[in-house]
Amino acid sequence: MEDVPQLPGYSFRDYNLQDFKLNPKCSYLNGHRFIKDSWCGVGKRPIDVMSSAYSPENPEAVDYDPSLTYGRSKGYPKRQVIPHYVLFAQKCLNFKAFFRQSVYNSPSEHHRIRHVNIIYFLEDDTLCVIEPPVDNSGFQQGKLVRRGKIPKNQDNDVYHWKDLNVGINIEIYGVTYHTVDCDAFTREFLLSQGIDIGDKEDPPPDAYTQDRLSKLSITKTIKKNTNSNAEDSRRKFLEYDGMVLTFNSTWNDDYYQILYFLTDDTISIKESPIIKNGKDPCKLLLKKTRVPKNWNDLPDSYPRIYLERSDEEVVEYYSPSDFKIGETIFIFGRRFLLLDCDQFTRKYYCNMLGLEQPEKIQYNTENIKNGICQGIATNNKNNICNFKKSRNTNKEDVIRKLYNHQKKLRYKISMAAVHPDDIDREFIMEYSLGDGTIKINEIGKKNSGRIGGCFLSSMLVPKKNIKIDNCDEEIPIYYTPNDFLIGSNINIFNHHFLINDADEFVHHYVENNKDKFTPELVKNIQDYFTNKKYKIIQDNKNDNKIQDDNKITKNNIVIEPIVHPYPQGRLPKGKICSQCDDINNERRKITWSDQVQVPCTLTSG
Structure with missing residues (x-):
C-alpha cells in the first residue's frame, strides 16, 4: 500500500484513529518560552522525520535506520525535584x-x-x-x-x-x-x-x-502496710474463686435468693426461679455489691446530699458470720427473712466457721394461686375443692372462649361516694363471657375535673373475704354474673360500686340461659326489665296526654303553642283574627315573644 500514490480513490482511511489534534510547538519552561521538537504528528502518530535523525547529512544515502533495531536514543534521567x-x-x-x-x-x-x-x-x-x-x-x-x-x-x-x-x-x-x-x-x-x-x-x-511526692509515697506505704496478707484480694481470689453462699429468703411475701460471693465479700439478690406467683419477673433485685450493715450510720458532718459514701465512711460490711437461718437481715432498708441454704453453704459454715445452720423454716405465704375459675357456675364448696386439687394442671378453656367470643355483659354502675369528689361518678362495667375478666370504663362528664376512660383494665377480679369450708387452704373465687344483681353492691379492689342498670343483651342472655344462673338473679333481671318497660309505657302515655291537653278552651279562648309564627308562604296583609291588629309579615324576624302562648278569640263565621 505504500507504493500507491496519494491520490483520491487510492487512499484508505484508518477508522481506528480518532485523535486529530496538532502537537503544540511552543511551550513554557521555568518561566521562559521555547520551541520543542515534535516527535509526533497529527493524532500523536510518529512522523518520518524522526526516523531520519540518525542518517548522514546526505539524505540519498539512507539505506538503514538503526532505530528500528536499537531503538531511539534516550537522554540521561532527570532527578525528581521534591519540595x-x-x-x-x-x-x-x-x-x-x-x-x-x-x-x-x-x-x-x-x-x-x-x-x-x-x-x-x-x-x-x-x-x-x-x-x-x-x-x-x-x-x-x-x-x-x-x-x-x-x-x-x-x-x-x-x-x-x-x-x-x-x-x-x-x-x-x-x-x-x-x-x-x-x-x-x-x-x-x-x-x-x-x-x-x-x-x-x-x-x-x-x-x-519532690516534697509533695515524698509525702504521697509515705501515705501509700502506710496504707499498703496496714492491709494484712489475710485480706489480700489476690489470695482470696485464688482460694475462694467460684465459691458462693446461697440463702433462700423472703421479703414482702416474695421469695428471693441471696448470693454471698466469698471472693470479694459482695452480695447479690435475685428472684427465686422455683416459686411462680404470677407476678412480673424481676431477675435481679440487687446487683453484685458490698452491703453495709447499717447504711444510714454516717456522721452528721458528712455531706450526704451531694457526696456518695465510700469505704472510708462505712463502719462495717456484712460477713458470712452475719447470716443465720431464721434471722432477719436488713439490706438497704429491706427486711429479708432467711429460710434455708444449700448443702455447700452448710458445709462451709460447719468446716470453716464451726457453726451449724438450723433446719429449713416452713414459711407458707401462698396468697396467689394458679387456679382460675373457668365457666359461669355456682360457687358451691364441692366444685371449689375439686378445682383446688386440679389447679396445678389448669388449662385454658378454648371451647368456652370460641363459643363466647366477643360476648360481653354490660352494666351501668356508680361509685359509692366516700369522698365528696366521688359523687355522681358513673361507670360502664363489661364482663367478658369468654375468659371471665372484668373491665370498667368511666363515663366522662363536662366540668367534672375527670377525664373519662379506662378505670380498670381487663382482669379477673376476686371477691373479698371468701372463706371455704372443708378445704385446707383459701381459694380465690372470682366474680361471675350471678353476683351482679341490679341494686346490689360489689367490692372491686376496695372500691365499692352500686349496680344501677344493665344492657338489653343481659336480659336476653339470662332468659335464654336460665340454667347457668341462680333463680334469684333470673327473677331480679326479669323484675327490673319488666318495671323498666312499664315505666317507659307510662312515660309515653304521659307525653301523649300532655300533647292532647295543649288545646284548652275556656270562654271561647283557645291557647295554642306557636310552632311556626306564620305558615309557609306569604299571607295577605290584613287581620288574622278580630282581636289582632294588622301584621305585616314581610321581613319579620322571630323573637323570643313568638314562643309564648298567644290567646286568640274565635270569631263566628
Whole structure:
C-alpha cells in the first residue's frame, strides 16, 4: 500500500484513529518560552522525520535506520525535584528544656522549676513550647507557646534549626529556656547536617514537687502496710474463686435468693426461679455489691446530699458470720427473712466457721394461686375443692372462649361516694363471657375535673373475704354474673360500686340461659326489665296526654303553642283574627315573644 500514490480513490482511511489534534510547538519552561521538537504528528502518530535523525547529512544515502533495531536514543534521567515541605513533612526536632518561674509571697519556696518540650517543625520552620501535665501543679499547663515562627532578636530574624542545640539558652518572648537533652531523631538529623551536639545534662529537680511526692509515697506505704496478707484480694481470689453462699429468703411475701460471693465479700439478690406467683419477673433485685450493715450510720458532718459514701465512711460490711437461718437481715432498708441454704453453704459454715445452720423454716405465704375459675357456675364448696386439687394442671378453656367470643355483659354502675369528689361518678362495667375478666370504663362528664376512660383494665377480679369450708387452704373465687344483681353492691379492689342498670343483651342472655344462673338473679333481671318497660309505657302515655291537653278552651279562648309564627308562604296583609291588629309579615324576624302562648278569640263565621 505504500507504493500507491496519494491520490483520491487510492487512499484508505484508518477508522481506528480518532485523535486529530496538532502537537503544540511552543511551550513554557521555568518561566521562559521555547520551541520543542515534535516527535509526533497529527493524532500523536510518529512522523518520518524522526526516523531520519540518525542518517548522514546526505539524505540519498539512507539505506538503514538503526532505530528500528536499537531503538531511539534516550537522554540521561532527570532527578525528581521534591519540595521542601514534602521532604520534611511531619518531621520534628524535640528538645527537653526547663525554665525558672518566680514564686512570690511564699515562705516555703522562692522559685519553681518547670520542665517543657521545645518542638521545632522542619516542614515550615515553626516552633512551639509544650509543658507535660503535672498533677496539682497550680499552674496553667499544656501549650505555653503556640506554633509559629518565633523571632530571636529585634531584627525580626526567626529561629532556625541551625540555632538549636543541647546545653544552650533559648529566649522566647522574654522567657529563657535552657535545653538539657534531645531525642534520637534530633541528634541524628543535626549530626547529618554537620552540627556538633552538646552533652546531655541532668535537669534540676523542683523542690516543691519532690516534697509533695515524698509525702504521697509515705501515705501509700502506710496504707499498703496496714492491709494484712489475710485480706489480700489476690489470695482470696485464688482460694475462694467460684465459691458462693446461697440463702433462700423472703421479703414482702416474695421469695428471693441471696448470693454471698466469698471472693470479694459482695452480695447479690435475685428472684427465686422455683416459686411462680404470677407476678412480673424481676431477675435481679440487687446487683453484685458490698452491703453495709447499717447504711444510714454516717456522721452528721458528712455531706450526704451531694457526696456518695465510700469505704472510708462505712463502719462495717456484712460477713458470712452475719447470716443465720431464721434471722432477719436488713439490706438497704429491706427486711429479708432467711429460710434455708444449700448443702455447700452448710458445709462451709460447719468446716470453716464451726457453726451449724438450723433446719429449713416452713414459711407458707401462698396468697396467689394458679387456679382460675373457668365457666359461669355456682360457687358451691364441692366444685371449689375439686378445682383446688386440679389447679396445678389448669388449662385454658378454648371451647368456652370460641363459643363466647366477643360476648360481653354490660352494666351501668356508680361509685359509692366516700369522698365528696366521688359523687355522681358513673361507670360502664363489661364482663367478658369468654375468659371471665372484668373491665370498667368511666363515663366522662363536662366540668367534672375527670377525664373519662379506662378505670380498670381487663382482669379477673376476686371477691373479698371468701372463706371455704372443708378445704385446707383459701381459694380465690372470682366474680361471675350471678353476683351482679341490679341494686346490689360489689367490692372491686376496695372500691365499692352500686349496680344501677344493665344492657338489653343481659336480659336476653339470662332468659335464654336460665340454667347457668341462680333463680334469684333470673327473677331480679326479669323484675327490673319488666318495671323498666312499664315505666317507659307510662312515660309515653304521659307525653301523649300532655300533647292532647295543649288545646284548652275556656270562654271561647283557645291557647295554642306557636310552632311556626306564620305558615309557609306569604299571607295577605290584613287581620288574622278580630282581636289582632294588622301584621305585616314581610321581613319579620322571630323573637323570643313568638314562643309564648298567644290567646286568640274565635270569631263566628
